[in-house]
Amino acid sequence: MIATLMAAALPPALAEVPMPVLVLAAGILILLLAIACRRSGPGGAGSETGAGTVAAALIAAATLGLAFAGLWSPPPPQAADMARLFAADAWFAYGAGLILLSSGGILAMSWRRMAGERADEAHLLLLLGTLGAIVVAGSANAVAFFVGLEILSLSLLGLIAYRPRLPDALEAAMKYLVLAGTSSAILLFGLALAYAETGDLRFTAPLAANPAEPALATAATLLVLTGLFFKLSAAPFHLWLADVLDGAPIPVAAFIAVVSKIALFVALARYFAMTDLTGTALPAQDLAVVAVLSMVGGNLLAFGQTNLKRLLAGSSIAHIGYLLVALLSAGPFGAGSAAFYLAAYAAATLGAFAALGAVPDHPDLASWRGMFHRRPAVALALSVMLASLAGIPPAVGFFAKAYIVAAGMSAHRMVLLTALIVSSIIGLCYYLNVARVMMTPAPEAAAPAGATLPGTTVLLGALALATLLVGLFPGPLVQRTTGLFLPAAPGGETAARSHDILYAGAPPPRPRLLR
């Protein structure tokens, strides 16, 4: 109701904006004001009171909560198709919901992790990053996408180097800066070429504009893909991820691995909403190659790691590969399975990082020996998360992966599925290895000091419970994720075709590989 009221009270220019974006923007401003007031207040800039941090955290939490509630506000009136900046459809709502929940989780993780450094700016940057992510997820226009992406990037830079006295953090920020800048430039160039080809700035693959001579459109698509893949850290654009996750604080690493990737994946799916990804035509082929490379490469990378953060980086790369398989499986289940998998991936990865955060400063696998004896709850939670990532029942990852395989199967993506299976087996090795290390008794009974923070505990518990419960009863979530992905604009033959691809009911494509 509040949302309705707010929508009514807004100036008409803002009416088009999805409610969460508005709420976040407002929250950012309030937080900014609060920080400014406090800094200029009697305590001055030097006061390192926890109260300020708590207040900032509360504001941030309230903002995220309200934004989440705002997802249920009536969809804003849609402007004319060409000029539309945002697509506040179900797909966006789902992605934004995941982003907001994940951000909330990260907030829970980080609300005292940053202590020692001022945490209020972290909350501000977190909100900014979330805003960017949501804009990315909801953008229907290249400008909006680009701006959202850069908000995300820049706040990430601040978050990565949040403790700039740590050389690792600085180095990670430097790498992210250089590579994100390069990839942004490539992306922009691609967008420019697409604009040159089609004349409109809709955020969609420009292949359909001039079918007779698609070279420019193709080049544009590929350049945009490079930018997207970089942010998604799909192989071979993945090399930064391990270093950056390694150098960044754990909540930030979680933010990069979860929020940023969800946003980019949602955008990627939207980018190809009007494109036929069923065949082996060009963008599909490119995506397929990247998917295979990501699955195999990511899992291999993680396989060789002894640092848990870097291991999770590899795992994250591989999961992007799985998601790409889902995206490429343009059948009745493709979008649904991708959405489902996004949720499973987000929960599990977030949980894994939260577990890492529960035993801070021990990213080295060897120091996790005997964790089942020393911190059984944390070890159990991490095991559940890893099981989910590995696709082992009863964690939700099991059904999620099976769902993707189902989608792939229904779209006859046999090569991709083969790669998926092979890489899953490689993946099992290292997930199991972590579990094993935690099960082996520690040589000395040196329990790490420090109890888990309450926020992390609650988060871990909630995530583990959710992972198991949804794993056992995936029905409702499947229901929720079905039919999310409506094409942004019906127009011409392409849209109709993609409509066919995305929905059940239409006759399924003739089985090719199996016949």
Added chain:
Amino acid sequence: MTATPAQALLLASMLFALGLLGVLVRRNLLFMLMSIEIMLNAAALAFVAAGMRWHAADGQVMFMMILALAAAEAAVGLAILLRLHAAGRPTLDADTGNRLKG
């Protein structure tokens, strides 16, 4: 006749390639940042050129967004650079002194 959008796009491509070359070749972070600026600039040029083709202002709007990004990124990048310089990497060499690898 005057310049065509295609020519402008070609120019943008060349600048873009040169910027990429700079990123790939230079070890000094300062030069890397400059090269990135070049690439961004090339993209901006491409947008403007594309806007020319369609007689629309959208290209220039995008140009302005890129400008904002370039400014913000330069600020953050230079801050990181200074910090690195102060934190014991005075040569600003991107290749040596890396602790995150493997």
Added chain:
Amino acid sequence: MTANLPFLLSALVAVWATFMVVTRAVAIHALLYLVVALLALACVFDVLGAPFAAILEVIVYAGAIMVLFVFVVMMLNLGRPDSLRENTWIAPRIWIGPGLLAALLLAALADALVMAAPGGGRIAVIDTRQVGLALYGPYVLMVELASFLLLAGLVSAFRIGRHIRDEDAP
């Protein structure tokens, strides 16, 4: 052809200056070349009928951002040893791979541009008014979002750059 001359000239200057930027060993030289390149680009913008962009290019890019770079170069206090080291870092051998990559990229893009040449209608000037209308019409939200972009950059830069001189302070 003659009508095309300003464009060609500015383009040549831009490419040449950019090439110099990439190949210079001394940072300040490179920066100056970059300014030249940006100015040349401003000319190109003007030729292309985007006077507003040209002006912004000069003011914001060449003026503001480059000055920022110059300040930083000053702060870094680079000297002769740095340029000597820089020279060893850009020995000819290491240009091969990146050069090949860049050439291939250029070739591919040029190929695409030639094969699917965007139709070249007459170039009409899009003046500041039109840009302003677009900016504050359909794209007004983007302007507002851009403020958040700048805010993010601001907070990040502030966070990173604070206490830069007293590394050991808490």
Added chain:
Amino acid sequence: MLALLPPLIVLCPLAAATILLLSAGRMPPPAARVLAAGAVGLAAALTLWLAVLFLSAPPPTYRLDVVLWHWMRVGGFDARIAFTLDPLSLVMMLVVTGVGFLIHLYACGYMRGDPDVARFFACMTLFVAAMLVLVLSSDLLCLYIGWEGVGLCSYLLIGFWYAEAANGAAARKAFIVTRIGDAALLCGLLLLATRIGGLDIATLLQPGHLGGGPVAEAAAALLLGGALAKSAQVPFQVWLPDAMAGPTPVSALIHAATMVTAGVYLIARLHPLFLAAPTVMAATAVLGLVTLLLAAGSALAQTDIKRILAFSTISQLGYMFLALGTGAWGAAIFHLVTHAIFKALLFMAAGAVILRVHHQQDIFRMGGLGRAMPGVFAAFAAGAAALAGLPLVTAGFYSKEAILQQAWHAAPLLWAGALLGAFLTALYISRCLLIVFLGPVRTAPTGRTEASMAIPLAGLSVLALTGGLIEMPNAIAPVHLLFRLLAPVLGPPTAEDAEGGAGLLLAGALAPLAGIAVAWGLWRPRAGAIAPADDGLARGARAGWGFDAIYGLLLVRPFLALGWLNRRDLFDRVPDLLAAATRWGARLLGRMQDGRVRRYAGWIAAGTVAALCLAVRP
């Protein structure tokens, strides 16, 4: 009543075995002895009663079927646990329980002082039960239970003194060699079951049910394989000499009287099948002859008294197979019966000797024992005479004569070989007798033979001498009690050729006498040391003609060596290879992340350029 008795007879030893097994060694040895001997004695008594009942009021077809329960009935295959009582099984039961009882009685004395006597008797009684199942079964699959059961008991009893590694090896060898035959037998059963749909013997043997031709030949050959292995015939004979590692009562019961004759029983039981397979019949006869000659030759060179008897058993079984191969089913069974008696007697006498001379088994270390143990000497002599086939006064003469006659009618060459065998038999058993019981004393015997051992010796001695009188050649007296009894099963006895009968009889009588005479010439008691012959021929004969060595070289060693080479499992290397490849890939990818941001940018650029180049100019 009649129908109740066969299961009851099987149950007696089985119950005893179960009780002995479950008591788990807690039962005091005397109780164990009484229980075992009592159970088998009860079985023997019941069998006698059964025999009396059966013979006094035979069922109309001389056959009584006792179906206990359906074993398996699935998919058109039907097997039952069922017994058939007919003259053949009755004779076999009499042998098994009768001789078995005497041997149990003997074992009570022989095993006195062994701490594990309960285990011993458990296995012995179990053996009797299994053997009874074997001879009573009306279904081949049910028979197979007994068939394998006796093999198992044989294994357990050969390796009874398990602390000696050699005993265990001998037991394993016995089990496995017979198991090879069992596998062949099983294949035969599979073939028959596939053809007939069941393994009921009566159904199987109904004329025209199986027909002749290759199927019958194959089935008969496979069954023959099982019989050869069980009965230690060439080429499976290698296990029996080693099986002498078991206690002597075991040798007497299992490896002389009963189990080894199971093969003979099987073929006799299934003779219509073999009649339909002439090639297999011929092979049976030839293999029997070869076995009997080879084993007799080996027996001649042995120095161990039990091994002499073991080879002798192989040789005598060869006679039975010869008889079977020539279609003389009755003669084979007749020889089976007499052989069970006299060979058990010989073993038990030998056992008595061995006990008295401190478990010395080398005959060249014995000598002159006749004076110290006249009773045992007499028993051994009676057994030896029966084995040698001393004319007219011994059981062995009559049974062997029946075989010789039949062999002559089948093929004179077979007869000649068998006659040579008879000569050799007399030769080697006389050698044994002369060296062990006559001449100077080399090892002084101590103690005395117990009554429980003496009584069976005496009883069997009498039987060994007179048992043959139930069946005589026409040339001597037309007594055909056994053949007539078995006629409902084995068919009417073949008409004897009257004219040749007397001559053959004479030849058959002279051969053993000649053997004894030669033996006297060679090994008559004399002063001074005697030593076994040690030339190449003797060594070869002593080693069983090198079969063991050949098998070891050709089969066992290569098999084990290859297995040893592949001990780590070839296929197990594949996952290792995959793991190595994965590790290699991981290292490679890890090396890509060398921390240099330019390199990373290079990969991004390379990916983009590759995609572009491939896409724009495909």
Added chain:
Amino acid sequence: MMTLYGLVLLPLLGAAVAWLTGRASPRAPWPVAVATLVLLAALLAYITWAVPAGGGPWLAHVSAPWIPALGITLRCDMDGLSLVLLWLTVVLSFPCVLLASRDIADTPGTFHALLLATIAGVDGVFIATDLFLFFFFWELMLVPLYVLITVWGHEDRTRAAFKFFLFTQGSGLLMLLSILGLVFVHQHQTGILTFDYFALATTHLSPVLAMGLMLGFFVAFAVKLPVVPLHVWLPDTHTQAPTAASVLLAGVLLKTGGYGLIRFVVLLFPDAAARFAPVALALGALGILYGAWLSLVQDDIKRLIAYSSVSHLGFVLLGVFSASPLGMTGAVVQMVAHGLSTGALFVIAGALQDRLHTRDMRRMGGLWPALPHLSSVGLVFAIASLGLPGLGNFVGEFLVLLATWRISPPIAILGAAGLVLSALYALTMVGRAFLGPPPGDGWPALPDFGVRHMAVLGAAMALLLVLGLYPQPVLDLSLPAPLPHSALPWGPRP
């Protein structure tokens, strides 16, 4: 009949209780586990008696929606085959808990919880008739077992557990592909998206497609069974697993492979299976001989038993692919008998390891006087495992060989040759471990089996005897229920 769910839920509940009580007292979980098993047995007995007389081959059925959007239901059905294997599971759980897990000192609560969870998963596998539910249980049962091996296993447990998990999970993914392929082909034909076993069985498949889909299933089950080239996980796993897990693995988990072959390969793809049969038969014979051959040359007693399992389960493969009720029932009997005999052998091997702290038979020998009860039981089960007639193994092997002979005598002959080899390794094991002279200066005083062990193993032996001499009830039950519309490979049920 909702009680079918109880078969899965009850052990899970017991697992939770065992885990919770284990945190309070290390002595508590064991009675909880025993009580759970007793309840489970009672429940199964109730289910067995509650079967309506003459109600057709399917004895019980239950269904509930699970993921309606994908046509996935919680459908469970039970036929005689399931019932037999469920009983085997329950029966074999008792030795696991009664004999092997009592002495677990390290977090017994977790141990018993995992054990019970494994049992729950296995129960689920045996009754699930929704293909996705089946796959769920199939994967689920691995997890607790993996942990059991990793934590409570022997010296090289990590590698072994890894191999076990990777092989089964990897092949499971292949099965998932096949399941989904079948589902989508069915959807393509009928427009109905369902994972229901009975519905999917009506799918018409082209020969090539059927073969491909069948192979996916086959590989998964072949890994589990195991079939020879895919058996490499088994020796390591069995060797390194703690005794209870070894028993459960050998006794029950391998049977899920055989069950799957019957239910989801031969019945679901009768034509493809028939065409594949020659290969499968050859693989079966290879397995029999290869397993026995390698079993013979092992020094590690658990490894020897493990390879003997490979050999024995080759018969199951033969039986299943003989495409006859004879072979099928033979395979089931063989599975049950192998579960009992090999399970008991693993108990014995585990007890030996507990006492001697080695599994190396070169360091054993002459144990009979020192451990008369243990040795005699070992001998008895070794004999059972070599297929002595009168014991359950023989019935299975004979029926399988008979069925095989009908279609391929040479394969049957090879199988029979395997019987010779089985005698060889079984007796070698007995000879090396229990008989012969003791090494060095004899054995110190070792604790022999007590009443508990003797009673449980005696019960197992009695069951084997009953199975060997009166297998008819199992034979009648174990023929898998035919699918309602399609004929069994061998025509109508006899």
